[in-house]
Amino acid sequence: MDWGQIFVISITAMVGSTTIIYALAALGLNIQFGYTGLLNFGQAGFAAIGAYSVAVVTATLGQSLWLSIFIGLIGAVIFGLILGIPTLRLRADYLAIVTIAAAEVIRQTVRSVSLNEYFGGSDGITGKYAREFYSFNPFDQAISWGPIQFNSAQASWITVVGWVLIGLIVLLTWLLVRSPWGRVVKSIREDENASRSLGKNVYFYKMQALILGGVVGSLAGIYWAIDAQSVQPDNYSSRFTFFAYTILILGGAARVFGPVVGSIIFWFILVFIGESLTQLVATGIIPDTILRSDQIGQVRFMLVGLALMLLIVYRPQGIFGDKRELALDDR
Template sequence: MSATTHEPTTAPALRPKRTHPAAIASAVLGVAGLTLTAGIASPFALWKGKQAITAIEADPDDYEGRGLANLGRVLGLLGTVLLVTWLVLGLFTNVLPVDIGQVFKTALNQALGPNAIVFALAAIGLNVHFGYTGLLNFGQAGFMAVGAYGLAVSVVTFDIGFWPAVGISLLAPVLLAILLGVPTLRLRADYLAIATIATAEILRLTFGSVEMSDTLGGSNGLTGYAGTFQELNPFESRLDLGFVAFSARDTWSVLVGWSMVAICLLIVWALMRSPWGRVLRSIREDEDAVRSLGKNVFAYKMQALVLGGVFGGLAGLFLALKQASVVPTDYSTNVTFFAYTALLIGGAARVLGPVVGAMIFWFLISGLGSFLGQATSGIDPLVPTWIMDNTQSSLVRFIATGLGLMLLMIFRPQGIFGDRREIAIDER
């Protein structure tokens, strides 16, 4: 009877434990809640801390970070208590030098007002480019600029009627899209990004140049073209609903602007459920496969670039009509990235994502600005001057928004309504 031989067994390799990402997020949100965001981030610190501890307990061999998670929960609890205390004292007493009701009213005014409309329209265009087609357009401000200047220059400089000038303002982004798309859309995605951001800056500098000031108005811009739009205003008095209030002029702009947004959303909804829209999604996922099926990928990309550019031109047109002036500085590069922020918050490749994102973006920016502005004002400010002064408070709101966007990209890159599968970028 032969002896049985056994193969020597090796112990499984031990993987080093990783700090759970939610634990890190909880600690960061806890610190941010007690400093930059005035308690707004604190409830999220509690949530992420609980999420981290649950995950660590479920898989203790792979994850660690209980201490960070508990730190985030403690800081989150303190910040939440502080936030609730501020809200109660601000709403129902005069103890705090901050009018919480005014903070919310200011935030809602901006979230529902003309600024949110401008960025909603611009983000809808970026949604067609980036969300549905995978095109990296970093020059949406350029499309906005040619739309705005197309109207202003036509009326003021060339004395063309208002309505034909509106048509010219919508034709201008079409021409710009063609000029940008012909040399770049057959190349890798990053070439389009470089071309668009460079073109937007070239346009901004051209519109503000001294040499072209007789035609384009120079750095002072152009005015005197929006009379027809204002004459159509049916409102004669201020609109005050209690939680929001707009002047008669802004009420008319808001009515027209949200109507434009609704029409654009309807167009996107219909197109993206059509065979054309399904081809765009396929190009975003794998353009070689689409090309192998006999589709003209270049033509579809060009059509998407033109459509998103027209939406960007509408944003510039509305901005020009709303403020009755066009100035080159209104179309700087940060406008494009604010629109991208709105898109990423709401969720790419979702019809309502850009609109909800724009509203949330302006609610947070304006609400934090109003709160921190009041908290750092007066003889005895709520926030000591050694932490921040009134001038610095206007910048801290952008720091807090940037921090929030970073965390969103880490833990929910698809945005509020988005799907993680919808954010693929063709990197070839």
């Protein structure tokens, strides 16, 4: 057992790409679910639109990366409109069902064999299509900071950009939620008929929140596609969305920093558990008959499910939250 190594890996994960991707996805959900009360279960779909726009426009169509990013963001706006128009007038659970279905439609479409030439089927698309981005890399070697050590100069660059992006979105969220706009969406979360009786166009505000959160979700996909220079359809299954929800609730819904804190803690714990179990199994401390090495991932996912259930029931305000500021409401 090498606890030192386990800690270094876990701490590095706290600032790594995965943490950034899920923090972005959860930041989007925070605007939708945390502040406005919209049950968007299709965040994976928004992310997939971002990721595939980047990969398809650059790798398949040979166009500029910047154009592909723009298309990804516009795509998220259109997707939000398509989902919002039929459902935002209906009860909240309809949005939940339609968004999860629409995300699945996207995933199954991009992984289908018949559209293989555009989306690459179940393998997705891999290639050096984000060169334009990495050509701006100011680092000529991997940077390190305390125990955190990045793999390469490229990883250092994308990570720094990721955290700057998170900083900007946190700032935007902070500005929005303390503005009169934020007041309106919070009133919708609590009682949309009250907002209506005061002359607020509830449908319109919900649409704005859905689209804004979706665009942030699509940034998560765009970031992932540029970071990995590879997209795979099954990364955008509903599990992606469920993880983002767990992160949001862990860090505290309707708290500006909630998604960021949540993602850092979530991935630290998940990587720590994974690494520890791997070593425990590898060194034979946990015998094969109880846990095989290929089952470690499964155990981690079971723990995530369990954590989501326990958090929403016992700590719906997040692990650092104050119960009185609890934003999630009983309907």
